[in-house]
Amino acid sequence: MSHTAHIPSHRKPRRSTSKLAVRAGVAGGVLSTLALAGTASASPSEPVAETTLEMPVLDLDLAAEVSSAVTTAAENTRAAAVTGELHAQEEEARTGAAAEAKKAKEDAQKADAEKKAKDEADRKAAAERATRSSSRATLQSASAANTQGSGTVTAPATGSAAAIVNFARAQVGKAYVLGGTGPSSFDCSGLVQAAYRQAGISLPRMSQDQSSEGSSVSLSALQPGDILYWGSRGSAYHVALYVGGGKFVGAQNPSTGIVERSLSYDRPTGAVRVL
Template sequence: MSHTAHIPSHRKPRRSASKMALRAGVTGGVLSTLAVAGASGAANAAEPVTQTIELPTLTTDLSSQVARSADATQQAAANYQLQAERDDAFAKAADQAKKDQAAAEKKAEAKKKAEAAAKEKAEREAAQQAASRSSERTTLSAASSSSSSAAPTTAAAPASGSVGAVISFLQVQVGDAYVMGGTGPNSWDCSGLVQAAFKQAGVDLPRTSQEQSTFGTSVSLSNLAVGDILYWGGAGSAYHVGVYIGNGQYLDAANPSKGVVIQDLSGYPASGAVRAL
């Protein structure tokens, strides 16, 4: 017999196999659950959740559209700038036009006033000249009448007073201006004055000195009568005409510096003469 046989066994009593199996199963199940949970947690911890946004890829067509849109925007901006510049230019032009119009109106008004003043002055001078001519004509008429009675002419005067009508008309025009092509009433050239004078006697003379130098009957310068038409130059090519008023004098529209005057034949002898009355 063992020397320890009388000592109670200190070992724990054995558990039954079934209990041990049950406990092992429970423990294994629990451990399995924990292992799965741990693994799942580790996996989740190892792989963080992220959200990926995929951007669209720019295709060639889209790039072209973007480029065209940019060009259109740039063109629109350029158009706006151009329109703004045009508007500004138009505004400046309109303002300048107003200024020019105002200046033109002011200038026109000044010109109108100047013309009115010049017209008033001309009318005043014309009135003074008319008064002066009237006085001179009265004196000349008296002198002519005296000369006619004192100095007999070389030919008998035509009847019916036609010569008197011509001479009276011519004397009234003394002092009028000479103007090339003038036919009155206040300015004359040589043939215009002679034509108008003979019209007073009912004679229609041609207009030019060339034609008048061949009108009527040719007379010699030594046989002149009052009212004969004198001409300078050749018959048919005369360059000047006047009318003989007796006493060696003639009346004509001489030139721009003299106007209508009475002159002596001795100072400017005529080339020939014709008688139309």
């Protein structure tokens, strides 16, 4: 029986041709050495003992290969992570830029709308001012025409009308006090009532009632002593006295007191004639 008949095989999975060749060479050298040693030591009278030998294991530094593979995989993983992070940052930047662009567009649209609204408001305000100026010019023209027109407007006051006008003008500069009936202060209806008292005519105390007295008269045909009212007849909220020349005397308010003003200063709604 061969000396190597019972040597167990320690083959490992085939790796490559070069590795197998190296292993085969080493194994062959070991077997040859064992065969020579067995021949020299064996005795014809003694039986040859069977010996089981371990095949040497060839260490090809597999740990280094595994370490290198792990390192490569880790580097690939890191590279993939970096690439993914860069992609995420790029996407976030694109999203942020889109949001900023959208907001800027909305702000621009809002500013444009506000500008249009302001321009429209300015246009309307200018139109209203122009209308008021035109109306004021018309009133001034009408007042001038009345002053220079018929004798009913420009004729001097006489009789009872003169007494009313003279009294009213004498109160100019005195204070306006709500409920005042003289002699140091008046409210609007208190002044009218006191002026008519000088002509021996008794009038109601309140402006609403005074605007209902006598007969209605056109503002284009006023005579001194006519009662002017603001609001509607029978429910007027303010009264004054026409004194001729396109002017009136009235107790206006606490800040102005009793004043003489042109009709264009505060155009009355209507007038009544009591005389």
